[in-house]
Amino acid sequence: MQQQQVPPEGGAGSADRPGSTQLGTDSEPGSRRVETGSGGRASGGQRFEASGITVRFGGLTALNDVSLHVEQGEVLGVIGPNGAGKTTLFNVVCGFTKPNEGSLTWRGEPLVGLRPHKLAGLGIARTLQGVGLFAGLTVVENVMTGLHAHAKAGFLSALLALPKSDRDERVLKERAMAALDSVGAAGYAGRYPGSLPYPVQKRVALARALVLEPDLLLLDEPAGGVGHDDMDELGETIRHLSGRMAVMLVEHHMDLVMSVCDRITVLDFGKVIANGTPAEIRENPQVLAAYLGDEDDDSGLADADSSPQEA
């Protein structure tokens, strides 16, 4: 594969963590999968790499020479105190923010001139901090929107309501329902998001990201505002997903991060301050210092029960 040129790696980046859940261990009932609409996509090179990413907002350096990588089958945790630059990093990966320096590589090819709407076609999906559901669309329509890149019927067949358009819609709806089913939200298909409990909304948002069967999934605080039971389930879901895709997880709930991630990259003030397995990160003095320096120590790095802080 590629040369390992990620600086602060410290040789700790081993992906094969003992409990690394693979396809054999999943036994959740709701794990019926959406049919893979992306047959010959996998070519072994499902590796995402960011190197030397620097982002400046005026005088503020939100990201400073950040490098990381993640590949299929692993979950990379990205943690750090509030304002560390986690969301900004995701925004760079998604093409919302152009980095001042640095480059991205996906499946062995550089991502240049990235536009957010091209992402879905590249097999990259992301959930947003908060929920980011479409308030005026029903739950199933929300998920169908996630399949936009897969819709085939063109404008003319929609305008004239040709059978092709109906058929296309039916296929999208079935795939959306299957995705909703896989997150246990199929019962809410006809409802509007605003009328649903927050954890259900989060699950719908996850279904919208998953419906495309992405190869790289970016989760920005998926457990924000989610209760304990749901969190365990979420952890299982994420572990399960990593069998089929590369996952990058931004999360403040340390017990979730520690139990789910294969490797963790820690950001503080835009800089990577540590990189390693959960066990290593837990003991890293620099990481502890960063979190302790964070006045409203909401990370719960020490005691793993932090309350959701969500804006």
Place this chain on the structure above:
Amino acid sequence: MSDALTQTNKPDEKSLATEGSPQSGRAGGLLRSTLVRHVGLMLLALVGISLLLETVSPFRVSQLGELTYFIPAVAGLTVLTGLNGQISLGHGALMAVAAYTTSVLLDQESPLPFALIILIAVAITALVGALVGAAAARLHGPYLAGATLALAVGVPGLALYFEETLGGEQGLSVSPPRASPNFATFMADVTGESLSGQKFTAYLGWALSLLVLLLLSNLVVSRYGRTWRAVRDDEVAAELAGINLGRARVLAFVVSAACAGVGGVMIAIITRLTAPTTFTLVLSITLLVAIVIGGLGSLVGAIIGSLIVVFLRPFVTDLGAEGGLNAAQAANVAPLVFGIVLILVMLLAPRGLVGSVRFAYLTRQAARQAKAQR
């Protein structure tokens, strides 16, 4: 058949099963086709309108005709504003583009067939819509309103500038197309009286209006309608879903402009005079009033809003005249009343008429569902 009807509200795997089973019926299968449902509705509406046109007084016929330049334009605007979240103060100007195109093309020695004139006028309006839409796609809220306002003010000005071809302040008089002999004989045979020019115009207008409503309702329930709403609700999430925001917005603008174009064609042949005074900002605002009253984004609401606007105007103008106002003063009563109605609707029923009814229904349904789950 009832099976198929309930299924449209309850998306699930069973839809495949019904398709396969032969005895669940042709009708059920047909009703699942969007096209069949929508065409059926429009044909019903056409029959209803025809009955109406044949039974009401000539004055009402003229009002029903007048409706047909509002309905397409209002329907197009409600899709743009209600479903895609783009406001336009320039739709009156877009109507002007179509109206002037129609008037100029009809004013030839041997004019083109009228159907072709309609197509050309609508195409040109759509093209202007594409240009405006491309500029508008980057603008939001007040900036968008401002940009489209410039259009509303600028386009009638063009008519003054190109006085030679566009008639300047006087405007262009329009000789409306006449019914084809076949259609006239057919109508005379069916109704027992000869088809008046005014009634023919009303028929033409309704045929066009229903066609516009048919195509729009197809789009609204399709992937495109969903895409427009998604872009309206959350730009970031829409982009992540793979939607090209700019393209979606421009497309909505083009579709909406084309509808305004149909309205423009009708306004030319109904008023028989295409002059700058017809296409003032008041026209654009009247269209907005209609979509707000009816309920943003609702095609049924667009029809209701148009009805209210068209029937309320002479009513309050008369009221003003009876109340002792002179003609000029009375003419200003309508915009005033529209303004008041607009404020009342926004205060009392911000979802508009159709939106309020729909919301009440959904709330009841959700409550019932919640109760059932308990």
